[in-house]
Amino acid sequence: MLKRIVFISSLVLASTTSFSQTRVTAGVMQGKEYGVTYTLPKTKIQLTLETNRNQYIPGEFAKYASSYLHLEGVQLEPSISWSIDKVRISSIGVPDADKVFFVRMRDKTVAPLLELTQDGIIKTINVPFGKDHSVAATPLEPSKKMPNPRDFFTEEILMANSTAKMAELVAKEIYSIRESRNSLLRGEAENTPQDGKQLKLMLDNLEEQEAALTSLFRGQTITTSQEFAVAIEPTKEFTDSIICRFSSRLGVVESDNLAGDPISVSLKDLHSVNIPADDGKKKVDGIAYNIPGKASVIVKYKDQIITQGELPITQFGGVEFLAPTLFNKKSKIQAIFDPITGGLIKVDQEDL
Known part of the structure:
Protein backbone atom coordinates (compact mmCIF):
# COMPACT_ATOMS: atom_id res chain seq x y z
CA MET A 1 0.00 0.00 0.00
CA LEU A 2 1.30 3.45 -0.86
CA LYS A 3 1.96 5.68 2.09
CA ARG A 4 1.67 9.39 2.69
CA ILE A 5 3.90 11.02 5.28
CA VAL A 6 2.77 14.24 6.90
CA PHE A 7 5.15 16.27 9.05
CA ILE A 8 3.46 18.44 11.63
CA SER A 9 5.86 21.23 12.36
CA SER A 10 3.96 22.36 15.43
CA LEU A 11 0.89 21.53 17.47
CA VAL A 12 -1.42 23.93 19.20
CA LEU A 13 -0.79 25.22 22.73
CA ALA A 14 -3.51 24.38 25.20
CA SER A 15 -4.68 27.55 26.87
CA THR A 16 -5.45 25.82 30.16
CA THR A 17 -2.05 24.11 30.66
CA SER A 18 1.52 25.24 31.07
CA PHE A 19 2.96 22.92 28.39
CA SER A 20 2.44 22.24 24.70
CA GLN A 21 -0.01 19.54 23.77
CA THR A 22 -2.05 18.15 20.90
CA ARG A 23 -5.50 19.52 20.18
CA VAL A 24 -7.82 17.60 17.90
CA THR A 25 -11.26 18.47 16.59
CA ALA A 26 -13.80 16.47 14.66
CA GLY A 27 -14.27 17.20 10.97
CA VAL A 28 -12.18 19.03 8.37
CA MET A 29 -11.26 22.56 9.43
CA GLN A 30 -11.12 25.49 7.02
CA GLY A 31 -10.32 29.16 7.08
CA LYS A 32 -7.38 30.25 9.24
CA GLU A 33 -6.80 26.87 10.84
CA TYR A 34 -3.67 24.94 9.81
CA GLY A 35 -3.07 21.27 10.47
CA VAL A 36 -3.58 17.73 9.28
CA THR A 37 -6.80 15.84 8.68
CA TYR A 38 -6.91 12.10 9.28
CA THR A 39 -9.65 9.50 9.34
CA LEU A 40 -10.38 6.30 11.16
CA PRO A 41 -11.47 3.26 9.19
CA LYS A 42 -14.71 1.33 9.18
CA THR A 43 -14.85 -2.37 8.41
CA LYS A 44 -15.89 -4.18 5.30
CA ILE A 45 -16.01 -7.97 5.24
CA GLN A 46 -14.28 -9.36 2.18
CA LEU A 47 -15.09 -12.81 0.86
CA THR A 48 -12.37 -14.13 -1.45
CA LEU A 49 -13.13 -17.11 -3.67
CA GLU A 50 -10.25 -18.95 -5.30
CA THR A 51 -11.79 -20.79 -8.25
CA ASN A 52 -10.62 -23.05 -11.04
CA ARG A 53 -11.82 -22.75 -14.64
CA ASN A 54 -11.49 -26.20 -16.17
CA GLN A 55 -11.51 -26.25 -19.97
CA TYR A 56 -11.76 -29.75 -21.45
CA GLU A 77 -17.30 -32.64 -27.03
CA PRO A 78 -15.41 -29.68 -25.49
CA SER A 79 -16.71 -28.29 -22.22
CA ILE A 80 -15.97 -25.71 -19.54
CA SER A 81 -16.65 -26.17 -15.84
CA TRP A 82 -15.88 -24.18 -12.71
CA SER A 83 -15.01 -25.33 -9.20
CA ILE A 84 -14.28 -23.61 -5.89
CA ASP A 85 -10.79 -24.33 -4.59
CA LYS A 86 -10.49 -22.16 -1.46
CA VAL A 87 -12.60 -19.62 0.42
CA ARG A 88 -11.23 -16.87 2.68
CA ILE A 89 -12.86 -14.19 4.81
CA SER A 90 -11.07 -11.09 6.04
CA SER A 91 -11.64 -7.59 7.35
CA ILE A 92 -10.63 -4.64 5.22
CA GLY A 93 -10.56 -1.03 6.34
CA VAL A 94 -12.00 1.87 4.37
CA PRO A 95 -12.18 5.53 5.41
CA ASP A 96 -15.16 6.32 7.61
CA ALA A 97 -16.67 9.67 6.62
CA ASP A 98 -18.18 9.95 10.10
CA LYS A 99 -14.79 9.68 11.82
CA VAL A 100 -12.72 12.53 10.42
CA PHE A 101 -10.41 14.44 12.78
CA PHE A 102 -8.27 17.53 12.45
CA VAL A 103 -4.95 18.08 14.27
CA ARG A 104 -4.27 21.81 14.66
CA MET A 105 -0.78 23.32 14.42
CA ARG A 106 0.81 26.33 16.10
CA ASP A 107 4.34 27.52 16.80
CA LYS A 108 6.59 26.54 19.71
CA THR A 109 5.24 23.04 20.06
CA VAL A 110 6.58 19.54 19.57
CA ALA A 111 6.83 18.38 15.95
CA PRO A 112 5.58 14.79 15.73
CA LEU A 113 5.53 12.73 12.57
CA LEU A 114 2.17 11.39 11.41
CA GLU A 115 2.10 8.57 8.88
CA LEU A 116 -1.15 8.13 6.97
CA THR A 117 -2.22 5.57 4.42
CA GLN A 118 -3.03 6.72 0.90
CA ASP A 119 -6.67 6.95 1.99
CA GLY A 120 -5.79 9.26 4.87
CA ILE A 121 -6.19 6.69 7.65
CA ILE A 122 -3.84 7.25 10.60
CA LYS A 123 -1.09 4.64 10.82
CA THR A 124 1.71 5.83 13.14
CA ILE A 125 2.83 8.78 15.24
CA ASN A 126 6.54 9.59 15.72
CA VAL A 127 7.69 6.33 14.10
CA PRO A 128 10.63 6.87 11.71
CA PHE A 129 9.59 6.36 8.14
CA GLY A 130 10.95 3.25 6.47
CA LYS A 131 10.11 0.60 9.08
CA ASP A 132 8.13 -1.84 6.98
CA HIS A 133 7.32 -5.16 8.63
CA SER A 134 5.23 -6.54 5.79
CA VAL A 135 5.97 -10.04 4.50
CA ALA A 136 6.69 -10.45 0.81
CA ALA A 137 4.44 -12.87 -1.01
CA THR A 138 6.07 -16.01 -2.36
CA PRO A 139 5.70 -16.13 -6.15
CA LEU A 140 3.86 -19.13 -7.50
CA GLU A 141 5.75 -21.54 -9.70
CA PRO A 142 4.19 -21.81 -13.17
CA SER A 143 2.66 -25.18 -13.90
CA LYS A 144 4.58 -27.41 -16.29
CA LYS A 145 3.14 -27.40 -19.78
CA MET A 146 2.49 -30.73 -21.49
CA PRO A 147 4.70 -31.22 -24.58
CA THR A 221 -8.13 -30.34 -19.22
CA ILE A 222 -6.56 -26.89 -18.96
CA THR A 223 -7.12 -25.44 -15.50
CA THR A 224 -6.87 -21.69 -14.95
CA SER A 225 -7.05 -20.24 -11.44
CA GLN A 226 -9.11 -17.09 -10.95
CA GLU A 227 -9.77 -15.14 -7.77
CA PHE A 228 -12.96 -13.22 -7.04
CA ALA A 229 -13.49 -10.84 -4.11
CA VAL A 230 -16.84 -9.60 -2.83
CA ALA A 231 -17.01 -7.01 -0.04
CA ILE A 232 -19.97 -6.07 2.16
CA GLU A 233 -20.24 -3.32 4.77
CA PRO A 234 -22.01 -4.53 7.91
CA THR A 235 -24.06 -2.11 9.98
CA LYS A 236 -25.82 -4.74 12.09
CA GLU A 237 -26.20 -8.48 12.53
CA PHE A 238 -27.76 -10.50 9.73
CA THR A 239 -28.43 -14.13 8.81
CA ASP A 240 -27.97 -15.91 5.45
CA SER A 241 -27.58 -12.76 3.38
CA ILE A 242 -26.85 -13.74 -0.25
CA ILE A 243 -23.81 -11.80 -1.48
CA CYS A 244 -23.13 -13.69 -4.72
CA ARG A 245 -23.83 -16.99 -6.47
CA PHE A 246 -21.68 -19.70 -7.97
CA SER A 247 -22.36 -21.75 -11.07
CA SER A 248 -20.40 -24.79 -12.22
CA ARG A 249 -20.92 -23.51 -15.78
CA LEU A 250 -20.40 -19.76 -15.30
CA GLY A 251 -18.32 -19.40 -12.15
CA VAL A 252 -19.05 -16.50 -9.76
CA VAL A 253 -22.13 -14.48 -10.75
CA GLU A 254 -24.17 -11.66 -9.23
CA SER A 255 -26.46 -12.34 -6.28
CA ASP A 256 -29.57 -11.86 -8.45
CA ASN A 257 -28.41 -14.26 -11.18
CA LEU A 258 -30.42 -17.42 -10.59
CA ALA A 259 -28.10 -19.42 -12.84
CA GLY A 260 -25.91 -20.02 -9.78
CA ASP A 261 -26.44 -21.42 -6.30
CA PRO A 262 -26.36 -18.81 -3.50
CA ILE A 263 -23.33 -18.08 -1.34
CA SER A 264 -24.62 -16.54 1.88
CA VAL A 265 -23.04 -14.86 4.89
CA SER A 266 -24.26 -14.70 8.48
CA LEU A 267 -22.86 -12.14 10.93
CA LYS A 268 -23.30 -12.18 14.70
CA ASP A 269 -22.03 -9.49 17.06
CA LEU A 270 -20.03 -11.15 19.86
CA HIS A 271 -20.37 -8.03 22.07
CA SER A 272 -16.70 -8.20 22.96
CA VAL A 273 -16.59 -4.47 23.73
CA ASN A 274 -18.77 -2.89 26.39
CA ILE A 275 -19.79 0.39 24.80
CA PRO A 276 -21.67 2.84 27.04
CA ALA A 277 -24.67 4.56 25.56
CA ASP A 278 -23.76 7.72 23.63
CA ASP A 279 -25.35 10.70 25.37
CA GLY A 280 -23.85 13.14 22.86
CA LYS A 281 -21.68 14.81 25.53
CA LYS A 282 -18.44 12.95 24.87
CA LYS A 283 -15.80 15.43 23.70
CA VAL A 284 -12.98 15.01 21.23
CA ASP A 285 -9.86 15.10 23.40
CA GLY A 286 -6.58 13.81 21.96
CA ILE A 287 -5.73 11.43 19.13
CA ALA A 288 -8.75 9.29 18.28
CA TYR A 289 -8.52 5.54 17.69
CA ASN A 290 -10.99 2.71 17.29
CA ILE A 291 -11.72 -0.07 19.74
CA PRO A 292 -13.06 -2.66 17.30
CA GLY A 293 -15.63 -5.22 18.32
CA LYS A 294 -15.71 -8.82 17.13
CA ALA A 295 -18.20 -10.76 15.08
CA SER A 296 -18.72 -14.39 14.18
CA VAL A 297 -18.89 -14.89 10.40
CA ILE A 298 -20.30 -17.99 8.70
CA VAL A 299 -20.24 -18.51 4.93
CA LYS A 300 -22.49 -21.14 3.32
CA TYR A 301 -22.77 -22.61 -0.17
CA LYS A 302 -25.60 -24.99 -1.01
CA ASP A 303 -26.60 -24.80 2.68
CA GLN A 304 -23.19 -26.18 3.71
CA ILE A 305 -20.65 -24.19 5.76
CA ILE A 306 -17.59 -23.59 3.57
CA THR A 307 -15.71 -21.28 5.96
CA GLN A 308 -16.23 -19.52 9.27
CA GLY A 309 -14.32 -17.49 11.81
CA GLU A 310 -14.18 -14.37 13.98
CA LEU A 311 -13.32 -10.97 12.53
CA PRO A 312 -12.76 -7.51 14.04
CA ILE A 313 -15.61 -5.16 13.16
CA THR A 314 -15.18 -1.48 14.04
CA GLN A 315 -18.92 -0.84 13.70
CA PHE A 316 -19.48 -3.12 16.73
CA GLY A 317 -16.95 -1.19 18.85
CA GLY A 318 -16.29 2.39 19.87
CA VAL A 319 -13.83 5.30 19.76
CA GLU A 320 -11.36 6.35 22.46
CA PHE A 321 -8.61 8.99 22.63
CA LEU A 322 -4.95 9.11 23.53
CA ALA A 323 -4.46 11.78 26.18
CA PRO A 324 -3.15 15.08 24.75
CA THR A 325 -0.44 15.21 27.43
CA LEU A 326 1.25 12.20 25.81
CA PHE A 327 2.39 14.44 22.96
CA ASN A 328 3.71 17.47 24.82
CA LYS A 329 7.21 18.79 24.19
CA LYS A 330 8.80 16.79 27.02
CA SER A 331 7.81 13.35 25.72
CA LYS A 332 8.99 11.05 22.92
CA ILE A 333 5.87 8.97 22.58
CA GLN A 334 5.48 6.71 19.57
CA ALA A 335 2.19 5.08 18.61
CA ILE A 336 1.25 2.45 16.03
CA PHE A 337 -2.30 1.96 14.78
CA ASP A 338 -3.83 -0.82 12.75
CA PRO A 339 -4.81 0.77 9.41
CA ILE A 340 -7.41 -1.95 8.87
CA THR A 341 -9.30 -1.54 12.15
CA GLY A 342 -7.99 1.81 13.41
CA GLY A 343 -7.17 0.08 16.70
CA LEU A 344 -4.18 1.02 18.83
CA ILE A 345 -1.41 -1.58 18.50
CA LYS A 346 1.38 -0.09 20.59
CA VAL A 347 2.43 2.99 22.55
CA ASP A 348 6.09 3.30 23.50
CA GLN A 349 8.68 5.85 24.54
CA GLU A 350 11.54 4.01 22.87
CA ASP A 351 12.36 3.55 19.20
CA LEU A 352 10.06 0.84 17.76
Missing part, protein backbone atom coordinates in the same frame (compact mmCIF):
# COMPACT_ATOMS: atom_id res chain seq x y z
CA ILE A 57 -10.41 -30.24 -24.97
CA PRO A 58 -11.23 -33.60 -26.61
CA GLY A 59 -8.34 -35.60 -27.99
CA GLU A 60 -7.77 -35.91 -31.72
CA PHE A 61 -8.42 -39.67 -31.48
CA ALA A 62 -11.12 -39.51 -28.79
CA LYS A 63 -13.56 -41.70 -30.70
CA TYR A 64 -10.95 -44.48 -30.85
CA ALA A 65 -10.14 -44.38 -27.11
CA SER A 66 -12.31 -47.39 -26.28
CA SER A 67 -11.20 -49.49 -29.27
CA TYR A 68 -7.42 -49.05 -29.02
CA LEU A 69 -6.73 -48.15 -25.36
CA HIS A 70 -9.86 -49.50 -23.62
CA LEU A 71 -10.59 -46.06 -22.16
CA GLU A 72 -14.29 -45.80 -21.37
CA GLY A 73 -16.41 -42.69 -20.89
CA VAL A 74 -14.15 -40.35 -22.84
CA GLN A 75 -15.97 -37.13 -23.75
CA LEU A 76 -16.16 -36.27 -27.43
CA ASN A 148 3.21 -31.42 -28.04
CA PRO A 149 2.21 -35.09 -28.64
CA ARG A 150 3.27 -34.84 -32.28
CA ASP A 151 6.85 -34.33 -31.16
CA PHE A 152 6.85 -38.07 -30.32
CA PHE A 153 5.36 -39.32 -33.60
CA THR A 154 7.44 -41.87 -35.46
CA GLU A 155 7.90 -41.77 -39.22
CA GLU A 156 5.40 -44.60 -39.60
CA ILE A 157 2.74 -42.64 -37.69
CA LEU A 158 3.33 -39.54 -39.78
CA MET A 159 3.03 -41.55 -43.00
CA ALA A 160 -0.33 -43.08 -42.05
CA ASN A 161 -2.97 -42.42 -44.71
CA SER A 162 -6.01 -42.17 -42.41
CA THR A 163 -6.95 -40.96 -38.95
CA ALA A 164 -7.95 -44.46 -37.89
CA LYS A 165 -4.57 -45.88 -38.94
CA MET A 166 -2.74 -43.07 -37.22
CA ALA A 167 -4.71 -43.72 -34.02
CA GLU A 168 -3.84 -47.40 -34.20
CA LEU A 169 -0.12 -46.71 -34.61
CA VAL A 170 -0.12 -44.16 -31.74
CA ALA A 171 -1.80 -46.74 -29.51
CA LYS A 172 0.91 -49.26 -30.39
CA GLU A 173 3.56 -46.67 -29.54
CA ILE A 174 1.92 -46.12 -26.14
CA TYR A 175 2.03 -49.87 -25.42
CA SER A 176 5.69 -49.95 -26.51
CA ILE A 177 6.51 -47.14 -24.10
CA ARG A 178 4.78 -49.01 -21.25
CA GLU A 179 6.80 -52.16 -22.04
CA SER A 180 10.05 -50.19 -22.04
CA ARG A 181 9.21 -48.63 -18.67
CA ASN A 182 8.32 -52.00 -17.14
CA SER A 183 11.60 -53.47 -18.43
CA LEU A 184 13.55 -50.66 -16.80
CA LEU A 185 11.72 -51.12 -13.49
CA ARG A 186 12.42 -54.85 -13.50
CA GLY A 187 16.05 -54.35 -14.58
CA GLU A 188 15.47 -56.39 -17.72
CA ALA A 189 16.32 -53.71 -20.27
CA GLU A 190 19.58 -54.13 -22.19
CA ASN A 191 20.84 -50.69 -21.25
CA THR A 192 19.44 -50.37 -17.73
CA PRO A 193 21.45 -47.57 -16.02
CA GLN A 194 23.15 -48.35 -12.72
CA ASP A 195 22.89 -44.77 -11.55
CA GLY A 196 19.61 -44.03 -9.75
CA LYS A 197 19.35 -40.47 -11.05
CA GLN A 198 19.85 -41.59 -14.63
CA LEU A 199 17.19 -44.29 -14.20
CA LYS A 200 14.73 -41.76 -12.81
CA LEU A 201 15.41 -39.40 -15.70
CA MET A 202 14.70 -42.15 -18.23
CA LEU A 203 11.50 -43.18 -16.43
CA ASP A 204 10.34 -39.56 -16.28
CA ASN A 205 10.91 -39.13 -20.01
CA LEU A 206 8.93 -42.27 -20.81
CA GLU A 207 6.11 -41.13 -18.53
CA GLU A 208 6.05 -37.74 -20.24
CA GLN A 209 5.85 -39.34 -23.68
CA GLU A 210 3.04 -41.70 -22.61
CA ALA A 211 1.01 -38.87 -21.05
CA ALA A 212 1.37 -36.71 -24.15
CA LEU A 213 0.36 -39.48 -26.57
CA THR A 214 -2.48 -40.69 -24.33
CA SER A 215 -3.93 -37.14 -24.30
CA LEU A 216 -4.70 -37.63 -27.99
CA PHE A 217 -7.29 -40.22 -26.89
CA ARG A 218 -8.26 -39.08 -23.40
CA GLY A 219 -8.19 -35.36 -24.14
CA GLN A 220 -6.79 -32.79 -21.75
